[in-house]
Amino acid sequence: MRAFEIETWVLRVIDQVARNSHCEDSLVELKSAWPKPAAAARQIAAHANAARGAPILWVIGVDEISGVSGAEATELADWFSSVRSQFNHVYPDLQDLNVWVGDHTVVALLFQTDRAPFLVKNTVFGTPGGGSVEWEVPWREGRKTRTANREDIFRLIGPLVRLPELEWLDCSVSVRVEKRTDGVSNQKWYLYGSVYVVPSGPESLVIPFHRCSVTVTLANGAIIDDWSDFRLSPPYRMHLSRGAGISSSVDSMTVGSSSSEVIISGPGRVKFEASIISEQDLEPASGSVSVVLRMNAVGANASSVIGETLRPTTHDADFKAKWELSRAAT
Structure with missing residues (x-):
């Protein structure tokens, strides 16, 4: 580690x-x-x-x-x-x-x-x-x-379940201020990214969303870790057809998902996303943020852990701050 x-x-x-x-x-x-x-x-x-x-x-x-x-x-x-x-x-x-x-x-x-x-x-x-x-x-x-x-x-x-190999592909964290109907302002944080997962054996991996966690640490030491709507999914391909409009299909031979877990039968890309509304006025501060992702597959006694540092990046006027990592084309 x-x-x-x-x-x-x-x-x-x-x-x-x-x-x-x-x-x-x-x-x-x-x-x-x-x-x-x-x-x-x-x-x-x-x-x-x-x-x-x-x-x-x-x-x-x-x-x-x-x-x-x-x-x-x-x-x-x-x-x-x-x-x-x-x-x-x-x-x-x-x-x-x-x-x-x-x-x-x-x-x-x-x-x-x-x-x-x-x-x-x-x-x-x-x-x-x-x-x-x-x-x-x-x-x-x-x-x-x-x-x-x-x-x-x-x-x-007894045999130990060998953990899969994880590799960062891309990740972004952003925050913007949103006003509620009563006029009170909240911060809404967004998390997007993907990792490449290589199982260590022939068995399929089942990773329930509730066994995953993400910790985002800001440059000033503030921690964001209560991503209640965290989910994993395979990559999708968008299609535009005459008459049918825009549709999508899974762009993976080895990764599938349901509303509560992702199933990985072989090496493949896994996307993740989450958001959280914070009533605290967390000052994003200048500097980098660190992101640590933990995923615990069914049958594994330990979590697979991967972390990376994200750098500040330019962002549009809708966002207060944004950080990105890019290791591959999305």
């Missing part, structure tokens, strides 16, 4: 904290301070085992109740070396990133979990009354860490 995608994820989590919204889940853990290595290793192993292939995010310097306090300076290499020593040979690969949040710096720790199962030392093994169990397979359930049971082990050794 690229640095700005991690940063966008972190800022989205912190935005949820600011809204007093529960944000710790099966993929996110917040820590107000650096945890002790032995305890951290057990929690990381449990979190990674339960994630089944999806990357997990730990943010140091944030508490779900008290908010952002920042992470104290520490030698990450030494800390993670101590954490790593608690694992039985295989441990989750780590990608770290410092993220500025106001006057504080928090540390994002992104762990890859595709090498599960992960085993950690039983810290009381070898001590009087410590028992004969040397290694443990921890498991995360909700916010609790426990030893994996038989059902959990079956989940761990």
